[in-house]
Amino acid sequence: MSYDVIIVGGGFAGMSAALQLARARRPILVVDAGQPRNRFAAASHGFLGQDGAAPAAIMREALRQLSAYPTVDFVHGRAASATGELDRFEVILEDGDVQTARRLVLATGVADTLPAIPGLTERWGQSVMHCPYCHGYEVRDRRIGVLANHPMASHQALMLPDWGPTTFFTQGVVAVDAELSGKLAARGVAVETTPIIEVLGVAPAISGVRLADGRIAPLEAIFTAPKTAPASDLAQQLCCALEDGMTGPHVKLESGQQTTVPGVYSAGDTASPMHNATLASAAGVMAGIGAHQSLIF
Template sequence: MYDVIVVGGSFAGLSAAMQLARARQKVLVIDAGMPRNRFADEAHGFLGQDGRAPMAIMRDARCQLQRYSTVALLSGEAEAARTIGDGFAVELSGGSEHRAKRLILATGVADTLPPLEGMRERWGATVLHCPYCHGYEMRDLPLGVIAAHPLSAHQALLIPDWGPTTYFTQGQFEPEPPERDAFAARGITIERTPVVALLGDAPALDGVRLADGRFVAVGAVFTAPRTTPATPLAALLGCAHEEGPTGPYVKVDQWGATSIAGIWAAGDAATPLHNATLAAAAGVLAGIGAHQASVRANAA
């Protein structure tokens, strides 16, 4: 039996495993190899890693973890988990089962983009969700925000620092009067006719076509996809969830502890704020939290 199983091998999961490895815990990292950031060629705003491919960062992290004799890395999809007498059992899609005293769920989220022609093939390149992650690379281009939820107007207010901005309400998310005043101060154009298609040689973007046939030139668009947990593990284990602006996430305390004793969660699965640096930091906290829980249990 392992001390801790970490489900998820991206920034949060690997960061958690590193803390546990250094605490000489016996750790298994289960990774399905489908991180959310697999669509992005580069990671940005990540101290010391700016401009590197996310896969390269994770490859280096796995190599570093393999230097610790108490860590095992396993490629596979964790499709079920349950509580057992002395901890937890995680079942992989191939049928194998692995047990641990504690779990860290760093399983991430899945994105559901607005159902517009040409959007999926540009995701992570010229269709983006985080200006702090990708805005600088789009600087000085004409930019668009395709509204997808009530907080899209707040997102639009950020974007003019990277380029001239058009806010597409999609006929649903009209800015409130104070927001319209802020839009005017920031030079944001409001377009109320819905976008129906993204145009150009993907993944590049030349512009968008509106429902009335007009063309609006934009070099990139920001939007907020609907997010859902990438796996059902937290729900299967009974962990409480909260509803964020783009979808549900696992409810955790400041150390990543969930509502179920012995289970922690970290990264995009456990916060409405999705960012590589924040995911790595949450993984650190969850790893430390899981280790300190072990210390308390052994001292009791």
């Protein structure tokens, strides 16, 4: 069948968009590959009413609630390609199934690329994290390291002393001038210019890090901003413009979460330089409303 809206991505953003459209009684399809960015995290924090809940549990409940609406269909699978224009979009799934819709919402998230340091990847989302607001409280009063991976990493280093004693590992990425040195000192942040070459301990825990000169620095948690890129190339296939963010490119938006292509909306991490569950959900609400109102007006 043909739908009013196909939503690609069933995470916080996609399901929030779907809920608005379901309640507007519009026939919609949610396509989800089941590979959310937060699948490595045991709990989601800072999300009002869901603080401490497992992301998978939140999404199971979201699916249960959405399934009560008769105009909502779900497909577990990956959207391989998308083409078309306003009122005539076509999405081809990886299994060859073809679905059509008048509007699209892309909520496909981003893929993370961590620094190539042994021991980081297996701890990602557990003791190696990216968001102080999402995970800082859980490592409060522990020894925290900030691993520089982009020029603005010092911003993270200045924030984290609110949660625990912090060391800023510049990794040759950030030059600490007199002004920055003064700010870090005022916040009690230690600065280490010798690069980390290995994370130590029994994963997912961290006992310390090995530095390039052989020294061992004791640590219990690491924050770093991975390089990010859209997890799907559907936006590029549809000729949606991208713009550069702090950690990588994201879909460029106009008003109401619409992309630069009429009829294509986007929400969540794939369309924002700020990555947070609450922000993704709110953007999904706006994308769902934007898509619905475009069908009317």
